[in-house]
Amino acid sequence: MEDAPRTKRRRTESTTDATAEAPPLVRSAEYWFDDGNIILQAESTQFRVAKSVLSMHSSVFRDMFLLPLPSDEAMVEGCAVVVLQGDTALDWIVLLGVIYPKRLVDKALHPTRTAAILRLSKKYDFPLFREDCLKRLKTKFPTTLDEFISNSWPFLPTESSGYFTVISLAREIGIYSILPVAYTVLLDDCMAKILDPKDTDLSASDRLACLLGYANLLELQGSTTLAWLNLGAKHLPSPTCRQSTKCVAAVKDIIVTRSNNHPPLLYILDDWDEAWESGMCQPCRKKAKEVYEAGRETCWDKLPAAFGLPDWEELKSLDLK
Structure with missing residues (x-):
């Protein structure tokens, strides 16, 4: 310059x-x-x-x-x-890069750039830029399980700072419906950073929400997605199982493996892990997967509440339009 x-x-x-x-x-x-x-x-x-x-x-x-x-x-x-x-000069450099583009399409817009464009497009009313950024965020962090499963991932943070940026932006701009999934994905990918307050850029309130959500989701998954591991719940062995001793042993092996994870892992929104099927007969595999998939639906409905947030419909009504 x-x-x-x-x-x-x-x-x-x-x-x-x-x-x-x-x-x-x-x-x-x-x-x-x-x-x-x-x-x-x-x-x-x-x-x-x-x-x-x-x-x-x-x-x-x-x-x-x-x-x-x-x-x-x-x-x-x-x-x-x-x-x-x-305004910051950096935010305007990002926005002017969109107004005066050098490339035809920018599909992989990083969270930090998305934040700059949304911040200024709200303040100065750039409606098309605002709509595009909101669409990207809501596609990445949707409000229905079907959308989450079929997610096209318009951008994907490669480090914890990307999630921190998204969560801070949601509070700053008013895009509350993205918070439940943003929190959950952050817990899945960056749990160690959240547990150490010196290693996170999250605000105190967002860090508290994450820690509260983590405890609630660990408890919730025991009665939903991972309920098939509770042999006392009678989901397994399946009524048509012909090798109950082997299937029970396979389940116990999974329980032992999970107990070695520190901190304990969340299985709230993840796809069914085919590695869990090892050692189980086909009827038991089918039953376990059915319990898991039904549990994901229940977990999704309760996801906002786990973080102390209103339900999905109220969150959507509070969003910036």
């Missing part, structure tokens, strides 16, 4: 500290177009872009540009400067 001249700044919000020393202004190396006719400033970075392009996407900017400029408005290279109070 090269240095940009200081200027009297037009603001979208009132300045609260007029005496603070402003850092040197810099021009964006990527989004400073010679034919641009408006300058956006986020933090100390300035972007020279086209009013027409912003107006095409955003009703807030469209309405702003209809207002006449003050007679004493300072200009930079003939362009007014709009200071975007409270």
Whole structure:
């Protein structure tokens, strides 16, 4: 980036500290177009872009540009400067990358970029960008079990920070219906980080919700998805089993294997594990799988409550539209 001249700044919000020393202004190396006719400033970075392009996407900017400029408005290279109070330069670099794309399609939008676009699209009303990001998030973290099973995974966090970003964004923007699945997937993939408060970027309330949910889901799975392992519940051996001694021994082996997992694993939304079928006859395998699949339905219905959240329908009604 090269240095940009200081200027009297037009603001979208009132300045609260007029005496603070402003850092040197810099021009964006990527989004400073010679034919641009408006300058956006986020933090100390300035972007020279086209009013027409912003107006095409955003009703807030469209309405702003209809207002006449003050007679004493300072200009930079003939362009007014709009200071975007409270926004980060990084968020605007992400959004301008969508407004001025270099590639035809971006299918694998990372959670951090999704958060930036959603944050700004809500504030400045970029409805199509907002709808697209919401669709991606709700496809990844759906509200029905059928959608979860057939998930097309529009993006997949590769580390815990991706889930932390999604959960924080859900609270910040108001996308509450994605929280139950986001919490559950985080518990499955990053339990060790949640257990260690020094190794998580989750807020205290979200970490508490995860820990509460973990305890509740461990208890819930014992009476639902993993109920077939409880030999006292009489699910197994199956009434048509012809090798009950072997099937009971196979179940006991699975119980011993599970007991060696620390911390204990969740089997709430996972697909049936065919490795569990080893040593069991066909009728027992069928019965165990039936109990497991029915248990997933029950667990799904109770998933929000496990984390102290309202039911699915209420969560959806609270979502940003």
